[in-house]
Amino acid sequence: MIERTLIKLYHILSTMNELFRMAVSPIENGVETQYTEIIVKPGCLSEVPEILRKPLRRYAIITDSIVARLYGYRLQQCFRKISLDAELLEFHEGEQRKSLDTVDNLVNQLGEYGYGKKDSTIIALGGGVVGDVAGLVARGYMRGIHYVQVPTTLLAQVDSSLGGKTAVNTSHGKNLFGVFYHPTMDLVDPETTLTLPERVYRSSLAEVVKYGAIDPHFRRELEIHLDSLLRKDIELVSRFVLESLIIKAFYIDKDPFDEGVRQILNFGHTIGHAVEFASDYNLTHGEAVAIGMNIEGRLAVANGNWTDREFDSLINLLKRVGLPQNIPDYLDRKKILEAVTQDKKREDDSIKFVIPSQSNPLAPVQIKMKKDDVRALI
Numbered sequence: 001m002i003e004r005t006l007i008k009l010y011h012i013l014s015t016m017n018e019l020f021r022m023a024v025s026p027i028e029n030g031v032e033t034q035y036t037e038i039i040v041k042p043g044c045l046s047e048v049p050e051i052l053r054k055p056l057r058r059y060a061i062i063t064d065s066i067v068a069r070l071y072g073y074r075l076q077q078c079f080r081k082i083s084l085d086a087e088l089l090e091f092h093e094g095e096q097r098k099s100l101d102t103v104d105n106l107v108n109q110l111g112e113y114g115y116g117k118k119d120s121t122i123i124a125l126g127g128g129v130v131g132d133v134a135g136l137v138a139r140g141y142m143r144g145i146h147y148v149q150v151p152t153t154l155l156a157q158v159d160s161s162l163g164g165k166t167a168v169n170t171s172h173g174k175n176l177f178g179v180f181y182h183p184t185m186d187l188v189d190p191e192t193t194l195t196l197p198e199r200v201y202r203s204s205l206a207e208v209v210k211y212g213a214i215d216p217h218f219r220r221e222l223e224i225h226l227d228s229l230l231r232k233d234i235e236l237v238s239r240f241v242l243e244s245l246i247i248k249a250f251y252i253d254k255d256p257f258d259e260g261v262r263q264i265l266n267f268g269h270t271i272g273h274a275v276e277f278a279s280d281y282n283l284t285h286g287e288a289v290a291i292g293m294n295i296e297g298r299l300a301v302a303n304g305n306w307t308d309r310e311f312d313s314l315i316n317l318l319k320r321v322g323l324p325q326n327i328p329d330y331l332d333r334k335k336i337l338e339a340v341t342q343d344k345k346r347e348d349d350s351i352k353f354v355i356p357s358q359s360n361p362l363a364p365v366q367i368k369m370k371k372d373d374v375r376a377l378i
């Protein structure tokens, strides 16, 4: 089962008001590839310059237009107060800007400011969009520059800031252009979730519910504490952020490049990404994944992998969060189907769904379907 001892350790540390540090060290062919240190601590945003031990001289804070105003200038001042050079590089908020144009623009700004490979660090300050874009920029700029994640949406805190997946969308689909690149640190201040709009916060909870579909123990905890989580009780938010990251770290450690067991984390995403794309990103990532989990979960029941009870408990959680479960009528089914067949999880001429097994977290179930059968699902 997923490491419960780490979670216990967190509770001990959190009552001592200490930082929690955890290493993720993906191993490929026996060699440690990259290393991410995770820190979850309410209020730690203002301590970022101190926490980045042996700070480099120069920082480029990549962020979006909303987060810049809420936290970006504040973080910039924290660096400047201790005589470190920090510029804000911002782009307009929103999934529509998760594009190669934005990458191009940011790379040019880095060049204009003269950021160098050895003396500079990129800080990805924002939600999943900022994290995915900034990670890609960091991987490409001068063939790779140091970067850290400072996630400010619940979704980025529980999911996208860890694991090294970076990507932008193309006109053919979501996340079609990207690379793996792990940040050296994932620095989470759960208090930043207090300013999230309700819709963004509830959307983020879709990824938390996803961990519940993977780990029954986590699901029971979520069922008990969901109301407090919806009220943004920060101690509880911190705990769920950390427990989510522990589940994610467990899979990254086993399968850093998403070739096997880690694919369990894509539950709900084969349909979800296609629905998100077909909605022109009017549905949030979390809303689309909620719809995807309903459809893929039903598939698991039909295939005999889940019981009705297991499926119902997932749907109940989605309902309590207030997330959608069905594809809105106005969405073009043909566009969704085309996007599903463009998905990275396609193999030969079949479309692959990865469903968590309820009895063995290390044995996700793969269901392969032909395009015509997928048409019947949507």
Ligand SMILES: NC(=O)c1ccc[n+]([C@@H]2O[C@H](COP(=O)([O-])OP(=O)(O)OC[C@H]3O[C@@H](n4cnc5c(N)ncnc54)[C@H](O)[C@@H]3O)[C@@H](O)[C@H]2O)c1
Pocket: 064, 065, 066, 067, 070, 093, 094, 095, 098, 126, 127, 128, 129, 130, 132, 152, 153, 154, 155, 156, 159, 160, 161, 162, 163, 164, 165, 166, 175, 192, 193, 194, 195, 196, 197, 200, 203, 204, 284, 285, 286
């Ligand atoms: N790389 C990965 O492993 C991974 C995993 C899951 C999702 N993702 C990606 O993440 C993206 C979705 O991320 P998201 O839901 O964070 O969306 P987002 O980054 O677009 O943020 C949502 C909105 O919240 C605003 N915001 C951010 N922090 C805020 C704060 N503290 N207070 C107020 N407003 C704030 C943003 O400006 C934006 O308007 C998608 O592109 C998805 O594909 C990536």
Ligand SMILES: [Zn+2]
Pocket: 159, 207, 269, 285, 289
């Ligand atoms: Zn996701």
